[in-house]
Amino acid sequence: MGVSRGRVFTGALSGTSTIATGSSGRGACISADGANVYVVSSSAVTPSVCIFTRNTSTGALSGTSTIATDATPKGICISADGKNVYTANYGSNTVSIFTRNTSTGALSGTSTIATGSNPHSICISADGASVYVANYISSTVSIFTRNITTGALSGTSTIATASYVNGVCISADGNNVYAANYGNNTVSIFTRNTSTGALSGTSTIATGTNPVGICISADGASVYAANVGSATASIFTRNTSTGALSGTSTIATGTSPQGICISADGANVYVANTDSSTVSIFTRNTSTGALSGTSTIATASYPQSICISADGASVYASTNGSTSSIFTRS
Numbered sequence: 001m002g003v004s005r006g007r008v009f010t011g012a013l014s015g016t017s018t019i020a021t022g023s024s025g026r027g028a029c030i031s032a033d034g035a036n037v038y039v040v041s042s043s044a045v046t047p048s049v050c051i052f053t054r055n056t057s058t059g060a061l062s063g064t065s066t067i068a069t070d071a072t073p074k075g076i077c078i079s080a081d082g083k084n085v086y087t088a089n090y091g092s093n094t095v096s097i098f099t100r101n102t103s104t105g106a107l108s109g110t111s112t113i114a115t116g117s118n119p120h121s122i123c124i125s126a127d128g129a130s131v132y133v134a135n136y137i138s139s140t141v142s143i144f145t146r147n148i149t150t151g152a153l154s155g156t157s158t159i160a161t162a163s164y165v166n167g168v169c170i171s172a173d174g175n176n177v178y179a180a181n182y183g184n185n186t187v188s189i190f191t192r193n194t195s196t197g198a199l200s201g202t203s204t205i206a207t208g209t210n211p212v213g214i215c216i217s218a219d220g221a222s223v224y225a226a227n228v229g230s231a232t233a234s235i236f237t238r239n240t241s242t243g244a245l246s247g248t249s250t251i252a253t254g255t256s257p258q259g260i261c262i263s264a265d266g267a268n269v270y271v272a273n274t275d276s277s278t279v280s281i282f283t284r285n286t287s288t289g290a291l292s293g294t295s296t297i298a299t300a301s302y303p304q305s306i307c308i309s310a311d312g313a314s315v316y317a318s319t320n321g322s323t324s325s326i327f328t329r330s
Helices: none
Strands: 002-004 007-009 013-020 025-030 036-041 048-054 061-068 073-078 084-089 094-100 107-114 119-124 130-135 140-146 153-160 165-170 176-181 186-192 199-206 211-216 222-227 232-238 245-252 257-262 268-273 278-284 291-298 303-308 314-319 323-329
Touching: 013 061, 013 291, 025 084, 025 314, 025 323, 036 073, 036 314, 048 073, 061 107, 073 130, 084 119, 084 130, 094 119, 107 153, 130 165, 130 176, 140 165, 153 199, 165 222, 176 211, 186 211, 199 245, 211 268, 222 257, 222 268, 232 257, 245 291, 257 303, 257 314, 268 303, 278 303
Parallel strands: 025 073, 025 303, 073 119, 119 165, 165 211, 211 257
Antiparallel strands: 002 007, 013 323, 025 036, 036 048, 048 061, 073 084, 084 094, 094 107, 119 130, 130 140, 140 153, 165 176, 176 186, 186 199, 211 222, 222 232, 232 245, 257 268, 268 278, 278 291, 303 314, 314 323
């Protein structure tokens, strides 16, 4: 069991409620204050971010407002200070930059910055100084400097990954960035310069077949990759001093896992299984990082992404079927 903000959780999920999003839902994220959930709609006709207000007592979502993005958004992230939301736009090779009203959760702004070819996912450092984008076709990670006052992005540098990079995440200590390489079944391991945000390093570690999603525990001790081709999650131990990964163990998931997230208390890992329309629920050993459990819960059709609130009470899965599933964590 895990403890989050004084509450003890078993990790089990319940609930079957959904809320409508735009068509072809992809990435989802939740603000640190727990007040809003954002889901990208990668519709070719109306690419957008759906903006939801979250009831911080019940986890329920409300609201139907949207804001337009560039073509075919896939990934989304929000700054820790809650001031900005960013989307990775696969169809236009750009990142959209939005200003967030920290009182209402509303988004504004239409500025973009160019990335590599077909960006798929995006993450932001805890210090708010850097944004990183995984560019699928160009097999690179774009490196942006973020103005922590305005939220603007600058910089055009990239670093090469292995083949067809899909997911990207950053450690809470800011020392490392990890990229899931769909094309050659590896994770790339980068060292981050915490002063400049620059990345270095070319080492990789093997995963299961076709890794897509990737996440890291808040304690920095474990990294997990969702392997869509082998229906598994790879489990890695992270050296918190060097950032190196070790371990080759996997655990079975549902069919075609894509999204993956870990609770802030470190007690659970959740995986969105696209083709089986389920979420796999794993218990995490907070000492070793090992995963156990085979329980699942049904979602709406074809979940793509998954996120969990900072208070640990709610899990949300965005789906390709134009809805998001809402779960209560007990």
